[in-house]
Amino acid sequence: MPHMRTILLFGCLSVVSLAAIAAAPVEPTQTTTKTNPDAHQFSTLSQEHIRELFFDAAREGRTDLIGGLIDSGMKPDARDSRGYTALIIAAYNGQAQAVDFLIRQGANPCATDKTGNSSLMGVSFKGETAIAQRLIDAGCDVNARNGAGQTALMMAALFGQTDVVRLLLRHGADLAERDLQGNSALSLARQQGNQQMVALLSEPATGR
Numbered sequence: 001m002p003h004m005r006t007i008l009l010f011g012c013l014s015v016v017s018l019a020a021i022a023a024a025p026v027e028p029t030q031t032t033t034k035t036n037p038d039a040h041q042f043s044t045l046s047q048e049h050i051r052e053l054f055f056d057a058a059r060e061g062r063t064d065l066i067g068g069l070i071d072s073g074m075k076p077d078a079r080d081s082r083g084y085t086a087l088i089i090a091a092y093n094g095q096a097q098a099v100d101f102l103i104r105q106g107a108n109p110c111a112t113d114k115t116g117n118s119s120l121m122g123v124s125f126k127g128e129t130a131i132a133q134r135l136i137d138a139g140c141d142v143n144a145r146n147g148a149g150q151t152a153l154m155m156a157a158l159f160g161q162t163d164v165v166r167l168l169l170r171h172g173a174d175l176a177e178r179d180l181q182g183n184s185a186l187s188l189a190r191q192q193g194n195q196q197m198v199a200l201l202s203e204p205a206t207g208r
Helices: 002-022 048-059 064-073 086-092 097-102 119-126 127-135 151-157 160-171 184-192 194-201
Strands: none
Touching: 048 064, 048 086, 048 097, 064 086, 064 097, 086 097, 097 127, 119 127, 119 151, 119 160, 127 160, 151 160, 151 184, 160 194, 184 194
C-alpha cells in the first residue's frame, strides 16, 4: 500500500512535529476576557503562566491577549518548550488575524521549529492559502527546506492542497527540489495516486 507507506514515512520525518502544534486547547482562566487587557493586568502572574497564556492565545487567535502580553514584556518571537513560536502556532491553527498581528508586532514570519519546519510549511499541508500568501508577502522563501529536505510544495502536494500548490508555483516554488529520501513534489503526488495533483505539477508553467 504505497499510499500508507508514504504517509507514515512523511509523518515520522516532519508532519508529526507540525501536527503537535495544534495540541491542547486553551483552558479557561480569569484573564481570558475580550477587554483588550493592559500590561498591568498580568503583573500578578508568574512568568511561566504568562508564557502559557501567550502561546494559548496564539492558538486561539486572541489578539487582545497577545497584544497585552507583548506590552507586559513577552517577546513576539519567544518559543515554547517544543521550540514553536506564537506565529508558528497561530498559522498552523488557521488564525490569520493573529498571524498578521504578530508580524506587525515584529515576529519573524519565517522562523522554524527545532526540525526546520516553518509556518509556511505548516499552512501548506493544512491548506491555509490566505495565510500562505501573507507569509510569502512577508518574505518567506517558498523553497526553504526543513531538516528532512522537504519544502512547502512537497507538503502541499502530498496532502492534495491544490490551491496552495498553485500559489507556491506562482511564487517560484521549484519542482526539481528533492528531499533526503529522493522524493519530489511530483513523485509524492504519484505515490498517493493523486492524478489531479500529478496533472497540475506536470503542466507547463503557463497552464497553471
